[in-house]
Amino acid sequence: MLPYTASTLKAELNARGWRLTPQREKILHVFQNLPRGNHLSAEELHELLEKREEGVSLSTIYRSVKLMARMGILRELELAEGHKHYELNQPYPHHHHHMVCVQCNKTIEFNNDSILKHSLKQCEKEGLQLIDCQLTVTTICPEALRLGWPSALPSNWSCSRSISESSSSELPLVEPTEQEEEE
Numbered sequence: 001m002l003p004y005t006a007s008t009l010k011a012e013l014n015a016r017g018w019r020l021t022p023q024r025e026k027i028l029h030v031f032q033n034l035p036r037g038n039h040l041s042a043e044e045l046h047e048l049l050e051k052r053e054e055g056v057s058l059s060t061i062y063r064s065v066k067l068m069a070r071m072g073i074l075r076e077l078e079l080a081e082g083h084k085h086y087e088l089n090q091p092y093p094h095h096h097h098h099m100v101c102v103q104c105n106k107t108i109e110f111n112n113d114s115i116l117k118h119s120l121k122q123c124e125k126e127g128l129q130l131i132d133c134q135l136t137v138t139t140i141c142p143e144a145l146r147l148g149w150p151s152a153l154p155s156n157w158s159c160s161r162s163i164s165e166s167s168s169s170e171l172p173l174v175e176p177t178e179q180e181e182e183e
Contacts, residue, residue, distance in 0.1 A: 006020065006025050006028060006029075009024070009025075009028055009073065012071060016071075018067075023056045023060050023061075023064060024064050024067075024068075026049060026054050026056060027045065027049075027056070027061065027064050027065065027068070028068070028073070030045060030048060030049070031074060031086065031087065031088040032088060034087065034088065037109055038087070039077055039085035039086065039087045039107065040085060040086055040087070041083050041084065041085050041086070042058065042061045042062050042065055042083075042084070042086075043058070043083075045061050045065070045086070046058045046061050049061075065086050068086075069086065072089055072131040072132060073088070073089055074086045074087065074088060074089055075087050075088070075089045075132055075134060077098065077134065077136070078136060089131075089132055095111070095116055095133065096109045096110060096111050097109070097110055097111070097112060097115060097134055097135040097136070097137070098110075098134070098135075098136045098137070099136075099137040099139050100136060100137070100138060100139060101139050101140055101141040101144070101159070102138055102139070102140060103140055103141060103144040103149060103150075103157075103159060104141050104143075104144065104158070104159030106141055106159065112135070115133065115135055116133050119133040120133075141159055143159050143160060144157075144159060
């Protein structure tokens, strides 16, 4: 799988009878420029586009990320927060999996080629084409365990990892390049 550009997305959408709307292009651009390791929910994507004054309705975002996930452009992730997150579906060797703490929602990415190789082998055996392969390992962080998870933790407890990361994880507002502004 090759990384998606606006032109490859446009060609694939056209082949399926759809078109590349300005909103879909904006969404693709955000994911192309998202720092590795970051994942966005539809709501976070909407908030980011609102901050950039690139109005895209939340319903359009929901439809677009679902479509892009079905096409294999985005990976739809089931993380600990109870709603889906998305990231660009990167080709090998950037393929990765996730470990997620159910208490603080800390997500750690890891590589494991044997998972991908086994999945490819199974797909080949069944005559299927692999679109995505992801493993999410559900975990508990050491701090929550030390404090007696699950029974001894107060209901308003927050992991120091999630507090320190949330204060430093403001997503960059990536400006379009000159070429993108001309299109």
